Amino acid sequence: MARSKSLEIVSELVANVLTxxxxxxxxVEAGDTVVxxxxxxxxxxxxxxxxxxxxxxxxxxxxxxxxxxxxxVLD
Numbered sequence: 001m002a003r004s005k006s007l008e009i010v011s012e013l014v015a016n017v018l019t020x021x022x023x024x025x026x027x028v029e030a031g032d033t034v035v036x037x038x039x040x041x042x043x044x045x046x047x048x049x050x051x052x053x054x055x056x057x058x059x060x061x062x063x064x065x066x067x068x069x070x071x072x073v074l075d
Contacts (some may be wrong), residue, residue, distance in 0.1 A: 006055065007074040009046055011065040015039035020061060022072060026054045034072045035059065046071055 015037035022034045033045040034054070052074035059071050 007049060007052060008070045009034055009048065009072045009074065011037065011046070011067060011069045011071055013037070013039055013044070014064070014066055015044060017059045017061050017063045017065060017071075018043060020057060020059065022054045022057065024054050024057060028052060028054060028074065037065070048072075048074060050074070 016039070017035060018038040019036040021036065022028060028034060028048040029051045030048055032048045034048055035046040037044040037046060054072060055075045056073040058073065059065060065071065
C-alpha cells in the first residue's frame with residue numbers, strides 16, 4: 001500500500017501562536033483548525049487541508065512565526 005505524502009501546514013504571515021489545537025498522534029479532518037495565530041489583534045485559524053494524522057507540531061504557544069514557517073506536519 002502506498003504511503004500518502006506528508007503535508008506541512010505553514011504560516012501565511014508574521015504572527016504569534018495563540019493556541020495549538022492538536023497534538024502528535026491526533027487525527028484531523030479537512031477543515032479542522034490545527035493552530036490559531038494572532039496578528040494585529042486578529043485571530044487567524046490555520047486549517048488542515050486534508051484528513052490525516054499529526055506527526056509533528058513544530059511550534060509552541062507564544063512563538064512568533066514568519067511567513068512560510070512550518071507549524072504542523074500531517075501524514
